[in-house]
Amino acid sequence: MSVPTALLYSNGFNSAVEVDGDLPSDKARFYRDSAKRAGWQFVPHNADYYNADQMDKALAELVEKARSVGDRPVLMGCSMGGLLSLLALEELNRPEARAVLINPVLVPDETLLEDSLGQEVTNYVTGTTHLVEVSARKRLDEWLGRVPEIVARWGKEIEVHVDLDDEVLVAQATAEFCNPWCDVHEYPGGSHRFEHWDESWEHIVRI
Secondary structure, three states: OOOOEEEEEEOOOOOOOOEOOEOOOHHHHHHHHHHHHOOOEEEEEOOOOOOHHHHHHHHHHHHHHHHHOOOEEEEEEEOHHHHHHHHHHHHHOOOOOEEEEEOOOOOOOOOOOOOOOOOEEEOOOOOOEEEOOHHHHHHHHHHHHHHHHHHHHHHHHEEEEEEOOOOOOOHHHHHHHHOOOOEEEEEOOOOOOOOOHHHHHHHHOOO
8 A cells, every 4th residue: 555645846946836826837747747646645835046045945844844744745856946855854854754856956066056146037937037146055055065964864765866968967976976875867868957757757656
């Protein structure tokens, strides 16, 4: 008998999962529909990363959602949402919880957010305009500093999926970093958006 499960799905930088009750992203809809077919709850989590306060709020709210779902939480996120899900896994501190990280931001890189800092950007999904503050980069560095200890502690509860042709992050570096501890799946081709939905779900549903 399958364990009652809730998939908590978080977006990456400058994006959103849910807008006015709808999921504009076909990727988010795929994972929602797959989760529901498996009998899981699907819980969308919109996260903003434009400044440190927003990032702290996104993390606190994700942890609170995971505590309130009742079922076993599976924290899933893409890119920055993968990092957010990893941090939430640790703060949640529930032994039955799991994390699924899709093309996650886990390895320090001085170019992260470099082109956006101090600039106004338009959210890809909502169309709203936001200023990316320097505090966002500082908080990102602090979050990345926590990653090695979290991965070493919780690695058996973490699944990592990377497209090797990710044009934003160095997927091979992410895979090599995670491999000693986590269940890592590498897919040829693809992109930072992540293209291997069906293949990844075959593993996620068995987590």
